[in-house]
Amino acid sequence: MAVRPCLPYSDRRLHIAAEPVAAITETVRMIWDDMIDTMDAMPGVGLAAPQIGILQRLAVVDASDKRGQAIRMANPEILHASVQMRAHDEASPNLPGVFAQIERPRAVTVRFLNADGEIEDKDFVGLWATSVQHQIDH
Secondary structure, eight states: OOOOOOOOTTOGGGGSOOBOOOSOOHHHHHHHHHHHHHHHHTTOSEEEGGGGTOOBSEEEEOOOSSSOOOEEEEEEEEEEEOSSEEEEEEEOTTSTTOEEEEEEESEEEEEEEOTTSOEEEEEEETHHHHHHHHHHHO
16 A cells, blocks of 8 residues: 655645545545555554545544554544543644644544444544544544
């Protein structure tokens, strides 16, 4: 696959709402593969498609200790968020060198269209939850 360049924060595409994904196609799978290659090259724990100029509601997250555990998501939405918060330094390849400590719910339940084209509800905790929420913000 390919490592794609990340847009600079000033790019207008980063300030436009992404479009929902109607179905998981071979094109969507190829975009996810490129997103994982790009995320791993940063290195990072998540990436949203708008960050590389694709205005679709696609995200990948891999906060595992060993790489290769990426979750592919289309149209992710938070169904439930814990009341317990967690602070974490967050950064973005769209703003190189800039980071901030952000407080987010420690755990979330997310509904998304998975790589098999099925609707899946999944619980995320800790860094996984932080990254998923960050990607949904994009």
